[in-house]
Amino acid sequence: MFLMSSIEEVIIIGSGPAGYTAGLYTGRAMLKPKLFAGFASGGQLMLTSDIENFPGYPEGIGGPEMMMELRAQAARFGCDIIDKNVDSIDTSSHPFKVNVGKDQFLTKSIIITTGAEAIxxxxxxxxxxxxxxxxxxxxxxxxxxxxxxxxxxxxxxxxxxxxxxxxxxxxxxxxxxxxxxxxxxxxxxxxxxxxxxxxxxxxxxxxxxxxxxxxxxxxxxxxxxxxxxxxxxxxxxxxAIGHKPMTNFLGDQIELDGHGYIVPKENTMTNVSGVFAAGDVVDTRYRQAITAAGMGCMAAIDAEKWLEEN
Ligand SMILES: Cc1cc2nc3c(=O)[nH]c(=O)nc-3n(C[C@H](O)[C@H](O)[C@H](O)COP(=O)(O)OP(=O)(O)OC[C@H]3O[C@@H](n4cnc5c(N)ncnc54)[C@H](O)[C@@H]3O)c2cc1C
Known part of the structure; x- marks a missing residue:
């Protein structure tokens, strides 16, 4: 394992509307976020041709097109986007460890936005x-x-x-x-x-x-x-036979419900202080781009306040 020497303020895992919005907000808060977008970057909306219910696009917009815009907006504010999958995290000590292939990154906080897959x-x-x-x-x-x-x-x-x-x-x-x-x-x-x-x-x-x-x-x-x-x-x-949240890589460190969804404890914080979650990976009810983006914003603000206090 090749250990990175610097300690990040925040690492975001996942690149759907929740992840990119968290990247935008933490970027504008000068936290220099690193975002691991995964191999299938852009999330579920990369599969859809028309989005008519995301505010701001009166004529509708293609899914891939909208995700490229969200990505560009996060990058514009200094979010470092890397198209790699996170293999595992280690939250047993602080700073936390995030393992990506042969590389290990250290970080003070983590925002998990790995979404869910429809079955x-x-x-x-x-x-x-x-x-x-x-x-x-x-x-x-x-x-x-x-x-x-x-x-x-x-x-x-x-x-x-x-x-x-x-x-x-x-x-x-x-x-x-x-x-x-x-x-x-x-x-x-x-x-x-x-x-x-x-x-x-x-x-x-x-x-x-x-x-x-x-x-x-x-x-x-x-x-x-x-x-x-x-x-x-x-x-x-x-x-309509169910969804599968993308949480296997978390092992048993983050509390999950019986279906594998992350259980939020306080606002967007998980059972591990300093680890936050947003979007479809916590959401069994709404599952929309706008709600995922909204939760990404909430997680970014929660992480920012947590970093300030700790
Ligand atoms: C066909 C279809 C059409 C839809 N149409 C609409 C619509 O018109 N309007 C609407 O509001 N919603 C729509 N939705 C729902 C919407 O796509 C989701 O609610 C939204 O994408 C959830 O965003 P998210 O950021 O939580 O996660 P996702 O979009 O699921 O993104 C998660 C990302 O995390 C990545 N990831 C997963 N594991 C890892 C890992 N270990 N390391 C790094 N990255 C990882 C994934 O590859 C993915 O890119 C649609 C969904 C589908 C499937």
Missing amino acids: WLDAGNEEKHKGQGISTCATCDGAFFRDKEVIVVGGGDSAMEEATFLTRFCSKVTIVNRREELRASQIMADRARGNDKIGWKLNRVVKEWVGEQGNFEGVVLVDTISGKEELFKCDGAFI
């Missing part, structure tokens, strides 16, 4: 329809399916919530679930069952998606009891 199905032809027919975020993409027929895959609370929300735009929403029983709470399931725009395909799994790239046409479903296949035509699909 995809990995059904046939999925790659070519991601973001072009298949989405994992109804709040983000529902409005693109006005008066269209869509399916929602999943049987938990988020699938019920997404399906109910989508009925505001869509002419018909069909819930596809691998079992007869739903994992969703009674109240959420009842709400979906009582909605006459929602149809059901229970005991069905998705085998493959149908259509050419940019021209989504539907899905091949398999009946889990009879094994029979059917072609179900629709205009779009929403996968």
Whole structure:
């Protein structure tokens, strides 16, 4: 391991809206932040073509384009952005250690903004329809399916919530679930069952998606009891089978909930004093670019005040 001799004020891990906003704020506070952007820099929005709900872009903006602007804005104020993954951190002594390949960085504070990944199905032809027919975020993409027929895959609370929300735009929403029983709470399931725009395909799994790239046409479903296949035509699909927060690299040093999300203790501070977290890696509810950016700002201000006091 090659140890860096200087001690950083703050190291930010992750390069979505939360990370870049933390970089912007700590940069303007003259803390000379170092930001490890990861190999897939820019975060989840690099996968989406149209963002219509981030304030300041009345005509909407492409995801990659917006992330390049956030990155440039953080860099302008002295945020040192490095496109590498953090392999692990060591918070057992102060200054903390951040391990990146063969290099070890020392830092007084850390802001974790490593986000979460929506879990995809990995059904046939999925790659070519991601973001072009298949989405994992109804709040983000529902409005693109006005008066269209869509399916929602999943049987938990988020699938019920997404399906109910989508009925505001869509002419018909069909819930596809691998079992007869739903994992969703009674109240959420009842709400979906009582909605006459929602149809059901229970005991069905998705085998493959149908259509050419940019021209989504539907899905091949398999009946889990009879094994029979059917072609179900629709205009779009929403996968709502959960999210996976990117927290494996933290080991057991930072307190996580049962699903791997970081548990904030005081404002944005984690159970380790001097380690902060923001964005989808702590957020099981809102999961939006604007909320992630807002939390990135909060973590930066919390880190700045903590450094001043300690
Ligand atoms: C298809 C899609 C469309 C969406 N559309 C919208 C929309 O229209 N409007 C909206 O508001 N929201 C939208 N969202 C949600 C939005 O993308 C997220 O809420 C937001 O990106 C969360 O930001 P974040 O900074 O917390 O994390 P992320 O964007 O997830 O970024 C985290 C970053 O950290 C990096 N990272 C992870 N581990 C490490 C590590 N060990 N070391 C270094 N880096 C690491 C990752 O590679 C990633 O670049 C969409 C999401 C998806 C998937």
